[in-house]
Structure formats: structure tokens, C-alpha cells
Amino acid sequence: DAGVTQSPTHLIKTRGQQVTLRCSPKSGHDTVSWYQQALGQGPQFIFQYYEEEERQRGNFPDRFSGHQFPNYSSELNVNALLLGDSALYLCASSSPGQGYYGYTFGSGTRLTVV
Amino acid sequence: GDSVTQMEGPVTLSEEAFLTINCTYTATGYPSLFWYVQYPGEGLQLLLKATKADDKGSNKGFEATYRKETTSFHLEKGSVQVSDSAVYFCALFNQAGTALIFGKGTTLSVSS
Numbered sequence: 643d644a645g646v647t648q649s650p651t652h653l654i655k656t657r658g659q660q661v662t663l664r665c666s667p668k669s670g671h672d673t674v675s676w677y678q679q680a681l682g683q684g685p686q687f688i689f690q691y692y693e694e695e696e697r698q699r700g701n702f703p704d705r706f707s708g709h710q711f712p713n714y715s716s717e718l719n720v721n722a723l724l725l726g727d728s729a730l731y732l733c734a735s736s737s738p739g740q741g742y743y744g745y746t747f748g749s750g751t752r753l754t755v756v
Numbered sequence: 757g758d759s760v761t762q763m764e765g766p767v768t769l770s771e772e773a774f775l776t777i778n779c780t781y782t783a784t785g786y787p788s789l790f791w792y793v794q795y796p797g798e799g800l801q802l803l804l805k806a807t808k809a810d811d812k813g814s815n816k817g818f819e820a821t822y823r824k825e826t827t828s829f830h831l832e833k834g835s836v837q838v839s840d841s842a843v844y845f846c847a848l849f850n851q852a853g854t855a856l857i858f859g860k861g862t863t864l865s866v867s868s
Contacts, residue, residue, distance in 0.1 A: 734800075745856070
């Protein structure tokens with residue numbers, strides 16, 4: 643049973659560029675959440691998608707946007723990249739039926755902005 | 757708003773030593789509490805959880821008790837192993853039950 647799959651695992655972008663990160667949820671999960679983990683810090687909630695809509699958003703600027711597809715997979719887009727956007731981006735999937743105990747994290751995408 | 761504070765590391769122990777990592781929280785109501793572990797180069801794994809006051813979560817020899825009166829959820833293990841070396845995060849679920857709020861993490865290094 644595949645868990646949460648994220649791609650790519652690493653990437654390097656230049657300041658001002660745009661980036662798209664992808665996440666496939668665990669089988670049976672329909673909700674996807676995105677977190678940003680800066681070096682030496684705990685993950686911070688970016689937003690959550692359920693039924694193809696953004697259900698809740700953390701304290702992140704509009705440069706961060708997302709999308710959820712009918713197959714429950716999700717994308718995180720970041721525009722006008724800043725050096726401070728360098729971080730590990732974690733995707734987590736869950737299912738309302740399983741409650742938060744089913745919350746499962748992927749291994750993350752490490753983004754470096756130069 | 758809701759927040760989690762955990763002791764700063766790194767924590768360096770010898771194998772078979774006793775481990776305590778302190779965690780306190782600020783939240784509205786009585787949130788569910790969690791400990792996650794992150795091994796080098798990996799994502800987060802749920803270590804244990806507790807959903808109400810006085811609940812004790814346990815897994816792989818680790819334990820933590822939900823203390824409402826002190827708003828704490830300290831992680832303990834009686835005898836650590838080298839394989840326990842990782843970063844440990846204390847977390848709670850926000851009131852809406854949609855997002856985890858994490859502490860900054862505590863790095864544990866165990867030597868043989």
C-alpha cells in the first residue's frame with residue numbers, strides 16, 4: 643500500500659521563478675494538507691484541500707496557491723520565489739472517516755532558492 | 757493563538773540512558789496532542805498521541821501523558837537506543853481539527 647508520494651524530491655530554483663510541487667495521497671485518503679518546514683524549525687501549515695477546494699489556510703501570502711484534482715492528488719504552486727522560501731515542503735493526507743489519526747506525511751520536497 | 761513550546765536541543769545521551777523531552781502547549785479547549793519523529797532525510801512519522809486529559813500515549817517504549825493542569829505532554833523513554841537518534845516534534849491539532857501546530861523540534865543524539 644503506497645503511502646503519500648511527493649515529487650520531485652529535490653529542486654533548485656532561482657529567485658523570482660515559479661515552482662510546482664506535487665503530492666499523491668495515501669490510498670483511501672481524500673484530504674491533502676501542505677506544510678513548510680524551514681531548516682531547524684517545525685512544520686508550518688500552509689493550507690488544506692478537500693473536495694477540490696481550499697478548506698483552510700495558514701498564515702502564508704497569496705504567492706502560495708494550490709489545487710486538488712478529482713483523483714485527490716494535489717499541487718502546491720509558489721510564485722515569485724524568495725530566498726526565504728527555501729524549505730522542506732511536506733504533504734500530508736487524511737480522511738475524515740479516519741479522523742486525524744489517519745494523518746500521513748510524505749517524505750517531502752526540498753526546495754532551494756538561489 | 758494555539759502554540760507549542762518544547763525544550764531546545766540538542767539532547768545528547770548515552771545508550772540506555774533515560775530520556776525526557778519537555779513540551780507545553782497553549783490552546784483553546786483540550787486539543788489532541790501528538791509526538792512526531794523525523795529521521796534524517798525523511799518525513800514525519802506519528803510516534804504517539806493522546807486525545808484527552810490523563811490519557812497516556814505509548815509506542816516503541818516512548819510514553820507521554822496529557823496533563824491538563826500543567827498543559828504539558830512530556831515525552832519519556834526509559835532506555836534510549838542509538839536508533840532513536842532523530843528530531844522529535846510535539847504537536848497539537850487546531851480547534852477546527854484541520855491543521856497540526858508543531859513545536860520547533862528537539863534533536864536527540866544517542867551514542868553507544
